[in-house]
Amino acid sequence: MERSEPPTSKTQHDRGIDARRRLLAIALGAVLLAPGCVPPGKPNPDDRPKTPGQIVDFDVLFRHRCSGCHGADGKLGPAPPLNDPLFLEIISVADIEKIVRDGRHGTPMPAFARSSGGTLTDAQIKILAEQIPARWKSDKKPESPPPAYRLASSDEAGGTVGDAKRGEALFERACAECHGEQGDGEFSEAGAINDPAFLGLISDQALRRIIITGRPDLGMPTYAESEGRPSDYQPLTSDEINDLVALLASWRQRGDVAMQP
Amino acid sequence: MIGWLKSIGRWIDVRIGFSETLLPMMRHPIPRAVDGPMGWWYVFGSASLTFLMLQIVTGIGLSLVYVPSAEEAYDTLLYLDYQHPFGWFLRALHYYAGSGMVVMVLVHMTQVFIHGAYKYPRELTWLVGVGLFACTLGMFFSGQILRWDPDAYWGLAVAGSMAGRVPGIGPQVVELLLGGPIIGAGSLSRFYALHVFVIPGALLTLVGLHLWLVLKCGISAPPVAGEPVNPATYDAAYHEELKRGVPFLGDAIMKDICFSALAVIVVVCVAAIMGPKGPSGPPDPIVSGANPRPEWPFLWIFALLALSPPSIETFIMLVLPVIVIVALMLVPLVSNRGERAPSKRPVAVLLVIVVYTALGVLTYQGVVAPWSPVMDAWTGDPVPVNLVKRSTPRELQGALVFQYKNCRNCHALDGIGGRRGPDLTTIGTRLTRNKMIDQVSNGTPGGGNMPAFGKQMTPDEMAMVVDFMVSLRPERQPPAGAPRDLVASGEQ
Numbered sequence: 001m002e003r004s005e006p007p008t009s010k011t012q013h014d015r016g017i018d019a020r021r022r023l024l025a026i027a028l029g030a031v032l033l034a035p036g037c038v039p040p041g042k043p044n045p046d047d048r049p050k051t052p053g054q055i056v057d058f059d060v061l062f063r064h065r066c067s068g069c070h071g072a073d074g075k076l077g078p079a080p081p082l083n084d085p086l087f088l089e090i091i092s093v094a095d096i097e098k099i100v101r102d103g104r105h106g107t108p109m110p111a112f113a114r115s116s117g118g119t120l121t122d123a124q125i126k127i128l129a130e131q132i133p134a135r136w137k138s139d140k141k142p143e144s145p146p147p148a149y150r151l152a153s154s155d156e157a158g159g160t161v162g163d164a165k166r167g168e169a170l171f172e173r174a175c176a177e178c179h180g181e182q183g184d185g186e187f188s189e190a191g192a193i194n195d196p197a198f199l200g201l202i203s204d205q206a207l208r209r210i211i212i213t214g215r216p217d218l219g220m221p222t223y224a225e226s227e228g229r230p231s232d233y234q235p236l237t238s239d240e241i242n243d244l245v246a247l248l249a250s251w252r253q254r255g256d257v258a259m260q261p
Numbered sequence: 262m263i264g265w266l267k268s269i270g271r272w273i274d275v276r277i278g279f280s281e282t283l284l285p286m287m288r289h290p291i292p293r294a295v296d297g298p299m300g301w302w303y304v305f306g307s308a309s310l311t312f313l314m315l316q317i318v319t320g321i322g323l324s325l326v327y328v329p330s331a332e333e334a335y336d337t338l339l340y341l342d343y344q345h346p347f348g349w350f351l352r353a354l355h356y357y358a359g360s361g362m363v364v365m366v367l368v369h370m371t372q373v374f375i376h377g378a379y380k381y382p383r384e385l386t387w388l389v390g391v392g393l394f395a396c397t398l399g400m401f402f403s404g405q406i407l408r409w410d411p412d413a414y415w416g417l418a419v420a421g422s423m424a425g426r427v428p429g430i431g432p433q434v435v436e437l438l439l440g441g442p443i444i445g446a447g448s449l450s451r452f453y454a455l456h457v458f459v460i461p462g463a464l465l466t467l468v469g470l471h472l473w474l475v476l477k478c479g480i481s482a483p484p485v486a487g488e489p490v491n492p493a494t495y496d497a498a499y500h501e502e503l504k505r506g507v508p509f510l511g512d513a514i515m516k517d518i519c520f521s522a523l524a525v526i527v528v529v530c531v532a533a534i535m536g537p538k539g540p541s542g543p544p545d546p547i548v549s550g551a552n553p554r555p556e557w558p559f560l561w562i563f564a565l566l567a568l569s570p571p572s573i574e575t576f577i578m579l580v581l582p583v584i585v586i587v588a589l590m591l592v593p594l595v596s597n598r599g600e601r602a603p604s605k606r607p608v609a610v611l612l613v614i615v616v617y618t619a620l621g622v623l624t625y626q627g628v629v630a631p632w633s634p635v636m637d638a639w640t641g642d643p644v645p646v647n648l649v650k651r652s653t654p655r656e657l658q659g660a661l662v663f664q665y666k667n668c669r670n671c672h673a674l675d676g677i678g679g680r681r682g683p684d685l686t687t688i689g690t691r692l693t694r695n696k697m698i699d700q701v702s703n704g705t706p707g708g709g710n711m712p713a714f715g716k717q718m719t720p721d722e723m724a725m726v727v728d729f730m731v732s733l734r735p736e737r738q739p740p741a742g743a744p745r746d747l748v749a750s751g752e753q
Contacts, residue, residue, distance in 0.1 A: 039350075039533035039534065039536075040533070040534050040536070041349070041350070041353055041532060041533050041534050041535050041536030041537070042349055042350075042536060043342045043343060043349050043536055043537060045343045048339065048343070049410070049539075049540060049541055049542040049543070050542070051542060051543060051545060051548055052548060063641060064637055064640060064641045065640045065641070066640065067640075067641060067642075067643045068638070068639055068640040068641050068642055068643060068644070068664045068669065069640070069644070069660075069661055069664050069665070071643050071644075071646070071649070072643045072646075076643075076646045076649050076650070077643055077644055077649060078644050078649055078652070078657040078658070078660035078661045078664070079657075079661055107661075108658075108661040108662055108664070108665035108722075110665060119640075179654075185653065190653065190654070191652075191653025191654050191655060191656070192653065192654070192655060193654045193655075195655055195724075196721070197655075197720070197721040197724035197725055198654060198655045198658050198721075198725060200719070200721035201658050201661070201662065201721050201722060201725055202658065218649070218650065
């Protein structure tokens, strides 16, 4: 009786051993394989903590230091777009570097150099200045050479050598359709630009740049585009742009009450 | 071979007497009810002990590499993380097992409190337990300092400032804590000594005492409603109960082992998946972008201090911890008799719920820390594109001033940016132009949170930024105070 065990219990017993062996094999396999696979918690040497001054990745630098005003992709921010092939066509790397380093006097563009109380090292500023054109400058050249970026070099102090009187006629043709007569913004869609407070926060150099490049991200035409302008519109020349800048600069002086109550 | 080992064992046992002392201890009877499912309530203490042992082993491993000097501490952590084989895992395990230990100690304490297990005759066990709890938190805090990254540096700076507020002997306490009036090379050595010698010594002594008391007083039976503790009769009744008891070395220890094993497996997995905590960056006090946070067990204090008025800060720093510890110690002294079942002790249950809810809410606030400005928001958080697209040149210029003057570091637009001040996405519907100028110029009335920007902005900047803020409102919704204000501002 004792020797003849029921066959069912025997197979159950065997199955139990089988299951245990299988479990053991899986466990052994897991132990052997474990060193081969990389656990997700293993720190990646690339993620080593960096001090802010050690960051050399353009995307990170741009995201942290530029996108607040110039937009996430270098456009559609309140400040003029950097992701603008025409702008990058006319400006030099050295000029970008200088602006990032020292800021743009008379505008909210701050100086980023550590020597000026900013947050970027010289090396980082260089990376930004070189990478912005490298990323966003277009390969194909414009058909006719665009006007120079800089204001007439004879007047470095910030004043313009343009003529505001000549500028008035030009304004009528090139700007009034969207910004209203005398730039008052009335019955127009783009809004006023004759406000002394507005002009008080934008330099003549920045005005020249905006007139040349427009704001392609917001629909403002470049110096050459005729959309919304008279049919016989001709691209503005460098001198004409200076005249327009002079006109706007004269409006800047006009108001003595900058702040309305 | 086995026979040989057995004879060595016998040789030792005859002299040391394990089989006469330790074995009976392990086999000591415990109440029969622990044998059933209620026994799972009793596993948290042993899990805490398991984590403590894991901490000792991993801690010894770490100490073989770690150099407790301000010059080298940070670099040795990087070496462990990136070069030493499995050094990162050792660090991760030490961190998560430490976190697990805090969790287990808390759960264990809560269970003992809810089940009234601290009542007669186990008052002293609870008191020693409170000491163990304090030591565990002390280990966590001192361990965080050893990481010697900005979190550690500033955590220490806060601790030093707190200690400096002790009336009368503040400077001396700071000197003792930091090894000088300010954080210096000696500060790290002090905390290394605390973390490796002083607190572990106290911890192990108290653990021994705690275990002895557990053995001496026995494990409390699961609470039964309607059977209050009466010190006069408890011992006899418990003695009777143990006569029907079961040995600890049986089902109970199996439950302990199972749970501890599970807890260790969870911690090992979490450590492998999450990796080591920090170090977040070199401890450079001139890096202004540092955003230090205390470790999670202390986030609630961080939140409590941030949200309290300055006038009661000193109270929270110096008096509140004393009150908490004293209150915990008084628990078994003021109520060492009476009902143990939670169903008969609504106040105790309610207290646990209220305390954990408060700690949870404060910890959540500590994680999101809406009171901290986002220092990079002014250059790093783009102005929402939909706002840019509909803005006039003046409003665009105002948006630039808004970013440039760091408004964004405290005020979000479309939910992005700082959260210290209100989100200004629809401010144009709430404040009139004049109110905005007043608020920006003079700050929050009565010395509130918002600083006065009047002297930091030119009139042009003020005009533009207010233009921008007036435009911050849903389309076709008039600005606040229209129409009179519209006329005043020159808008039609």
